[in-house]
Amino acid sequence: MSQIKFWQGNKAVAMGALAAGCRFFGGYPITPSTEIMEVMSEKLPELGGKFMQMEDEIAGIAAGIGASIAGEKAMTASSGPGISLKQELLGYAYMAEIPIVVVNVQRGGPSTGLPTKVSQADVMQAKWGTHGDHATIAYAPSSVQECYTTTIKSFNMAERFRQPVLVLSDEIIGHMREKIVIPDSETLEIIDRKKPKVSPADFIPYKADDDGVPPMAAFGDGYRWHVTGLTSDDWGFPTNKTEEIEKKANRIISKVERFREDIIEYKEDFMEDAEIVVVSYGSVSRSALRAIRVLREQGVKVGHFRPITLWPFPERQIAEISKKVKHIIVPELNAGQIVLEVERIACGKCEVHRKSLINGELYKPEEIMTFIKELA
Amino acid sequence: MSDRFEIRIAGTGGQGVILAAVILGEGAALYTKGLHAVQTQSYGPEARGGASKSEVIYDREEIDYPKATHPDLQIILAQKACDTYIHDTAKGATVILDDFYVTNPPKLNAEVYLLPIVRTAREKIGKEIVVNMVALGAAAKVLESKELVNPESVKKAILARVPKGTEALNEKAFKEGYKMMSEEMACRSK
Numbered sequence: 001m002s003q004i005k006f007w008q009g010n011k012a013v014a015m016g017a018l019a020a021g022c023r024f025f026g027g028y029p030i031t032p033s034t035e036i037m038e039v040m041s042e043k044l045p046e047l048g049g050k051f052m053q054m055e056d057e058i059a060g061i062a063a064g065i066g067a068s069i070a071g072e073k074a075m076t077a078s079s080g081p082g083i084s085l086k087q088e089l090l091g092y093a094y095m096a097e098i099p100i101v102v103v104n105v106q107r108g109g110p111s112t113g114l115p116t117k118v119s120q121a122d123v124m125q126a127k128w129g130t131h132g133d134h135a136t137i138a139y140a141p142s143s144v145q146e147c148y149t150t151t152i153k154s155f156n157m158a159e160r161f162r163q164p165v166l167v168l169s170d171e172i173i174g175h176m177r178e179k180i181v182i183p184d185s186e187t188l189e190i191i192d193r194k195k196p197k198v199s200p201a202d203f204i205p206y207k208a209d210d211d212g213v214p215p216m217a218a219f220g221d222g223y224r225w226h227v228t229g230l231t232s233d234d235w236g237f238p239t240n241k242t243e244e245i246e247k248k249a250n251r252i253i254s255k256v257e258r259f260r261e262d263i264i265e266y267k268e269d270f271m272e273d274a275e276i277v278v279v280s281y282g283s284v285s286r287s288a289l290r291a292i293r294v295l296r297e298q299g300v301k302v303g304h305f306r307p308i309t310l311w312p313f314p315e316r317q318i319a320e321i322s323k324k325v326k327h328i329i330v331p332e333l334n335a336g337q338i339v340l341e342v343e344r345i346a347c348g349k350c351e352v353h354r355k356s357l358i359n360g361e362l363y364k365p366e367e368i369m370t371f372i373k374e375l376a
Numbered sequence: 377m378s379d380r381f382e383i384r385i386a387g388t389g390g391q392g393v394i395l396a397a398v399i400l401g402e403g404a405a406l407y408t409k410g411l412h413a414v415q416t417q418s419y420g421p422e423a424r425g426g427a428s429k430s431e432v433i434y435d436r437e438e439i440d441y442p443k444a445t446h447p448d449l450q451i452i453l454a455q456k457a458c459d460t461y462i463h464d465t466a467k468g469a470t471v472i473l474d475d476f477y478v479t480n481p482p483k484l485n486a487e488v489y490l491l492p493i494v495r496t497a498r499e500k501i502g503k504e505i506v507v508n509m510v511a512l513g514a515a516a517k518v519l520e521s522k523e524l525v526n527p528e529s530v531k532k533a534i535l536a537r538v539p540k541g542t543e544a545l546n547e548k549a550f551k552e553g554y555k556m557m558s559e560e561m562a563c564r565s566k
Binding site for chain 2: 004005006116172175176177178179283286287289290293362364365366
């Protein structure tokens with residue numbers, strides 16, 4: 001039976017994680033993400049899971065990676081300052097191919113910045129925050145309902161591709177309460193990591209299947225494997241051989257890139273005859289939609305495109321749109337991040353307008369209406 | 377879109393304005409048929425003492441923009457909050473100000489009520505901590521008159537939220553607020 005609740009976005013993230021099968025949380029509290037941790041601390045023990053408040057954010061993700069290696073679905077959550085600290089371990093999880101979900105409830109930065117105010121300035125950090133080439137998967141929920149569903153999807157993608165997946169929430173979405181319909185757990189699609197089908201004696205830890213993803217044994221299952229942040233061969237041991245280096249480096253990117261069309265999600269509104277399109281995500285999309293609804297009633301041909309996955313970015317879709325419309329407006333709560341992708345993809349086929357708000361507030365619908373009216 | 381109704385409760389950190397708004401959200405979303413609600417909040421990095429506001433939007437349709445632009449109902453429990461948040465009140469809105477802490481009430485093109493919310497909590501109930509429940513009672517009367525949410529739904533939401541053992545205290549405070557606002561409104565309509 002589905003249930004109706006009036007939840008905060010952060011609570012929906014935590015409850016979505018539990019529904020996806022998350023049974024370990026390691027973290028350190030920080031506004032505006034703390035409620036995720038609070039809910040996990042309360043609910044995990046009831047479900048036989050483990051909750052650990054660590055000494056800092058680095059240890060939080062480290063504990064999560066350890067739990068994942070031991071076979072549990074694991075999560076950590078934080079905001080800007082904590083996410084910066086987690087970058088090294090995030091890279092470790094990309095390299096060692098350990099599934100983990102990392103939630104960033106974005107607040108103003110750099111540094112400790114604005115604890116209680118909204119921002120979208122960690123979008124590029126999500127892609128390039130840790131050093132080295134890797135393929136990023138990141139979801140940007142724009143409602144409490146989506147906090148729940150995208151967290152479940154994040155676990156599914158983490159398990160399917162054996163790597164970290166990010167939920168890029170923000171202070172507004174994380175702290176906002178609204179109606180959410182909790183689906184019957186039997187209707188949820190849940191993906192679990194592939195386990196080895198061979199005996200422990202025949203197990204080659206990083207030998208990938210045809211999909212590019214190696215099956216993953218849990219420590220304690222009787223399979224032996226070596227986990228390292230160094231570039232490794234199929235056996236999990238460090239290598240300096242160029243062909244092995246190239247194989248590993250390509251595989252951890254291509255295992256995701258090959259399936260980008262499976263991963264990419266977006267939502268279109270009022271697009272049929274649109275001449276101006278607003279591309280926005282997360283909390284800003286709610287202001288944009290209101291602006292567009294008001295202007296549509298006045299006959300302005302404006303539509304909305306909302307990437308739900310920021311990474312991989314919906315390139316093909318933006319390319320198509322840029323061929324059909326005159327203007328794309330990209331309002332963001334940062335100095336211009338996703339707009340760089342839109343400009344690159346549109347590549348002069350239409351005009352792309354960068355709009356930035358970096359004062360800790362959410363765009364008001366009137367402000368976005370003004371941007372649209374200037375072009376209509 | 378004309379069905380959109382915006383509520384803001386503002387005061388000082390510690391007065392329970394966020395909880396009050398959560399309860400108004402739950403009263404609509406969980407206990408009123410056909411009404412959507414979104415609740416947001418805004419506060420500073422300090423635990424107590426800073427200006428704090430919380431907003432609730434009601435609509436018959438799904439709600440996009442989650443914040444208030446021109447509140448139709450404002451409840452303000454501190455002078456600093458009043459100075460910060462009063463300016464965008466909608467024309468003809470209902471504004472309830474606490475007569476103890478709001479010492480310099482502004483002139484507005486709105487229905488302004490200066491009510492003893494804090495004094496009622498302190499003197500009639502004996503605990504200032506229930507100030508938000510008195511405010512909720514006053515809000516419930518306004519929402520009833522606008523045919524949005526009935527007081528029973530707000531009461532249900534309160535009882536589901538408050539700590540066990542404090543139900544009677546909170547309900548009493550709620551009833552006092554409701555009675556106070558009812559009397560004021562009856563007085564004005566004469």
